[in-house]
Amino acid sequence: MSGVIVDDLRWEVRIRGAGVPLLLVHGFTGRGSGWGAHATALARQFRLVVVDLPGHGRSGIPGDPATASVERTADDLAVILRREGCAPAHVLGYSLGARVALRLAVAHPAALRRLVLESPSAGLTVEAERHARRAVDAGRADRLERDGIEAFVDEWEHEPIFASHAVLSPARAARLRAERLRNRATGLASSLRGAGLGAMEPLHDRLSGVRMPTLVVAGALDPVGRARAESVAAGIPGARLEIVTGAGHAPHLETPTRFRSLVMTFLKEDTAA
Secondary structure: OOEEEEOOEEEEEEEEOOOOEEEEEOOOOOOHHHHHHHHHHHOOOOEEEEEEOOOOOOOOOOOOHHHHOHHHHHHHHHHHHHHOOOOOEEEEEEOHHHHHHHHHHHHOHHHEEEEEEEOOOOOOOOHHHHHHHHHHHHHHHHHHHHHOHHHHHHHHOOOHHHHHHHHOOHHHHHHHHHHHHOOOHHHHHHHHHHHOOOOOOOOHHHHHHOOOOEEEEEEOOOHHHHHHHHHHHHHOOOOEEEEEOOOOOOHHHHOHHHHHHHHHHHHHOOOOO
């Protein structure tokens, strides 16, 4: 399977493996293929559903940034899971993907079995902070469209949040950069405007309604992300929080063995599997 159309937007969707469905949702500048060895290992245990988010990879570029919003994206994923006979599914999301996964859990709880959130955020609640973040992301989107994808990736890779990527091997860092460069400037710009942290509806007041078993993972070297993850875990009844030593914003890249162990152990606890 490849192209799936939901409300005139083309989604790149790849399904493989057998068993309980598991949806993987990547982060900003990523693509479904970026799960790499994690996807290979998980496909041995689950029916793996891997997507490219709107504006990323081979998925369509929304003409209206609202089509790329966290809210619309979660709604579309619920449709895809039902249409492909994959609901309810375990869902694993990273960063932007974790925000989408959290929205999916809040808005479409029947579509989920277990939830794994890596470096999530429930959004910004102070309007001044939301406005400031939207302005930052609008500037990034403008630079993408003006200067192109390579200049933007150069800038993005030097964001302080990714300082811990220094632990990546040269080969892994090169693959990550190549994955980012395979995106389209207009697509990432649309995602920034529609799905940026300042654009999403805050979910803090709705976390108590998340009832499926939830694992929240964050890196000890990501102080801002860790605080956001702790807040999410504290708001979800019974959520399990794992802070990964030696990792920053992307434990699945920086400490892959530990990350995969946490995820596999948690998902295998599903007694209905």
